[in-house]
Amino acid sequence: MIKNLGSPTEETIASGIRDARAVELFDALSDQCRLRMVDHLAESNGPVALADLAQIVAAMETGTPVEGQSEDSYRTTYLNLYHNHVPKLVHADVVDYDENRKTIELVDSAELSTLLQFVVVERGPNEASKCSP
Incomplete structure (x- = not known):
């Protein structure tokens, strides 16, 4: 008899990951901006320039093409990634950053990889989940 296990929960996902590590990963990925970053990096083959990542994340946030981003939007996103989100992801050993x-x-x-299988990333505009302050 096959039992319906339902949707994965933090508990069932974390059971395959060391407890302290699970908490660290959930904390690092609890922000939609960082999820957008990690989502794009997961689709990339190798390192991505932080400047390019900032443009892509800004485009995801606004729902406009990369080419349509204002310089101000890009700069604000870049600075926030550099000063806030990248250090958090580096500290959690989610990304490597080459200064x-x-x-x-x-x-x-x-x-x-196990955790990212169950993550849903918002790709459209959402004021509550912007990378910029």
Whole structure:
């Protein structure tokens, strides 16, 4: 007899990940902006320039093409990624950031891969989840 397990919960996902590590990953990915960053990095093959990532995230937030982003929108997003979100993801060992090249890359982690299978990323505009303050 097959039992219906329903949708995954934080508890069922975390059961396959060390408890402290699970809390750290959930905390790092609890922000929609960081989820957008990680979502794009997961689809990329290798490092991505932080400047390019800021343009992509700003486009996701506003629902407009990368080419249609204002300089102000891009700059605000870039600064917020650089000062707030990248350090949080680096500290949680979700991404590697190369300060010299200004590139960011997703860490190859089975725990992170498992968690990302169950994450839903909002791609359209949403004032409550903007990367900019």
